[in-house]
Amino acid sequence: MNLVDKQTVQSSMTKRLVKNRLANSLFFLAAAFGIVVLAILLYRIYSEGMGYLDWNFLTSFASRFPEEAGIKAAIVGSLWLMAVTAPVSLLLGVGTAIYLEEYAKENKVTRFIRMNISNLAGVPSVVFGLLGLTVFVRLMEMGRSIMAGGLTMSLLILPIIVVSSQEAIRAIPKEQYEASFAMGATRWQTVLRVVLPAAIPGILTGGILALSRAIGETAPLLMIGALSFIAYLPENVWSGFTVLPIQIFNWTGRPQEEFHLVASSGIIVLLIVLLLMNSIAVLIRNKFSK
Amino acid sequence: MEVNVKNMIKQKETNRFFLRFTEKAAPVFFLLCAAISVLTTIGIILTLLVETTAFFSRVSFWEFISGTEWWPFGENPTYGVLPLIAGTMLITAIAMMVALPIGLASAIFLSEFASEQTRKIVKPVLEVLAGIPTIVYGFFALTFVTPVLNTFIQDLPVFNALSPGIVVGVMVIPMVASLSEDALRSVPNSMREAALAMGSTRLEVAMKVVLPAALSGIIASFVLGISRAIGETMIVAVAAGSTPKLTWDVTESIQTMTGYIVQVSLGDASYGSTAYYSIYAVGMTLFIFTFMMNILSQYISRRFKEDY
Incomplete structure (x- = not known):
């Protein structure tokens, strides 16, 4: 007597294998979808934007005429914004990470701070814009300035920097602490001379990635009232300003087809900036991971 | 080379005050950094609450949550x-x-x-x-x-x-x-x-x-x-x-x-x-x-x- 009917096994086996094959290609298509979208997006922007992208575009101010429109004020504005956001967010972020990893005792307060940071990461960026508008622009009377924008952005990317700095600190081997303490170093000396030097590559990598998020962020700066049409360069942190994404948003919103091409050129500039920042981050990571 | 031990001890003495100060101040500073993130959340909630209250003094709450226009x-x-x-x-x-x-x-x-x-x-x-x-x-x-x-x-x-x-x-x-x-x-x-x-x-x-x-x-x-x-x-x-x-x-x-x-x-x-x-x-x-x-x-x- 046959317990196993070969015929049935054979037919069901083929079916299962075919299903497996089919699923494999379906899942592959899903994963390839992202690649295809990215390719289309980049190709579209490249083919539309290259026409307006020349030296003039980089060195002129915004204009009512698409041929004369430039992105100078936006580039300089983005740099100014980074000059405020980078030091503030890195100082606060790394400080928070050091506190959580080196000093905090495992108690309710610490758990609350941790939970708070992970929740803050999920707050939509417009809500940060509302916070910046009320607290920095109105309450602290900073006006629609680079300072107000930079501080708002710092708070927005703070959770990202905290988390990446925490990971960098946690990756330091225990032996290094023990060696430092064994030599009679205090906690602070250990933090300053052992922990920070060892964690700096990781902190920088995470920091640059967080800043590249801030460079591309539009909504909070629209909220605090960054201008979209300025024909001067900011003089100090209290000046009004515009940034790359806001300039792009402004051009995108215009009905004339030509301005969409100008917007594409702006996007190329923005993407190149992001690419540069990410390459630096990857370089740092690769240099120090050995 | 002569080592002036007395001077070194003296210098250590003045350093020690500074050292002790930073030793105590550092955790406070880092705690303040961590407090900023909590303050941000409080700031968000307070901002929204205060201004939303101002809004509801002009528009009824019921109209807001049930209105279809x-x-x-x-x-x-x-x-x-x-x-x-x-x-x-x-x-x-x-x-x-x-x-x-x-x-x-x-x-x-x-x-x-x-x-x-x-x-x-x-x-x-x-x-x-x-x-x-x-x-x-x-x-x-x-x-x-x-x-x-x-x-x-x-x-x-x-x-x-x-x-x-x-x-x-x-x-x-x-x-x-x-x-x-x-x-x-x-x-x-x-x-x-x-x-x-x-x-x-x-x-x-x-x-x-x-x-x-x-x-x-x-x-x-x-x-x-x-x-x-x-x-x-x-x-x-x-x-x-x-x-x-x-x-x-x-x-x-x-x-x-x-x-x-x-x-x-x-x-x-x-x-x-x-x-x-x-x-x-x-x-x-x-x-x-x-x-x-x-x-x-x-x-x-x-x-x-x-x-x-």
Whole structure:
């Protein structure tokens, strides 16, 4: 007597294998979808934007005429914004990470701070814009300035920097602490001379990635009232300003087809900036991971 | 060489005061840094509460949450938030129809099917996709996706819910994919090996063993994706239009909560007007929605976490 009917096994086996094959290609298509979208997006922007992208575009101010429109004020504005956001967010972020990893005792307060940071990461960026508008622009009377924008952005990317700095600190081997303490170093000396030097590559990598998020962020700066049409360069942190994404948003919103091409050129500039920042981050990571 | 020990001791003495001071001051400084993040949350909640209260002193709470018309400009302003919520839900629903299946399928592919070389190509591409600024996606929705959809759907208006919905979905894919993949990969290999040894195909291993084991992490990633789509701003501000409507028709122009906040901040309302305060009431609603989603996601991944 046959317990196993070969015929049935054979037919069901083929079916299962075919299903497996089919699923494999379906899942592959899903994963390839992202690649295809990215390719289309980049190709579209490249083919539309290259026409307006020349030296003039980089060195002129915004204009009512698409041929004369430039992105100078936006580039300089983005740099100014980074000059405020980078030091503030890195100082606060790394400080928070050091506190959580080196000093905090495992108690309710610490758990609350941790939970708070992970929740803050999920707050939509417009809500940060509302916070910046009320607290920095109105309450602290900073006006629609680079300072107000930079501080708002710092708070927005703070959770990202905290988390990446925490990971960098946690990756330091225990032996290094023990060696430092064994030599009679205090906690602070250990933090300053052992922990920070060892964690700096990781902190920088995470920091640059967080800043590249801030460079591309539009909504909070629209909220605090960054201008979209300025024909001067900011003089100090209290000046009004515009940034790359806001300039792009402004051009995108215009009905004339030509301005969409100008917007594409702006996007190329923005993407190149992001690419540069990410390459630096990857370089740092690769240099120090050995 | 003569070493002046007395001097060294003296110097040490003055240094010690400084040392002791920094030793004590450092943790205080770091605690202050950590306190800023807590202050940020308090600031957000206080800002929203205070300004929303100002709004509700002019508009009744009941009108706000049950009104079916949102038209804050003009002679007879009406403040019923339901159309904005409906717009947000519509965009989110379309986005999730794109992001959840494709994101999860990508995650299964990366974790269960792909070879190491394929992973090395697909993973970075997803990271790049996640790093593209949302304004670029918005531009893409308006100038590419809408015209393409227009060739399939007759008389599709320039501003519609479908195109930004799809693009928000594309934007969320990398997040869902990478979080789901983390969940799938945390399932121990011994379980896969056991199933394979019993003669399962890879598909059966993925669907009947790995997926159920990683379900909590996957659902948590879905919920986070929803939260992200609800809060997405620039894509909808650029491509969805600015006509709040209580509709389920995806080809119509609508407005989301985030889209309205941007519209007002672009200068359609003066400081102190009811329309100005209304962005805080809408912001509060938005904050509550995303906050609940984030809490839910944390709860799911903690409560239903399976340890192996």
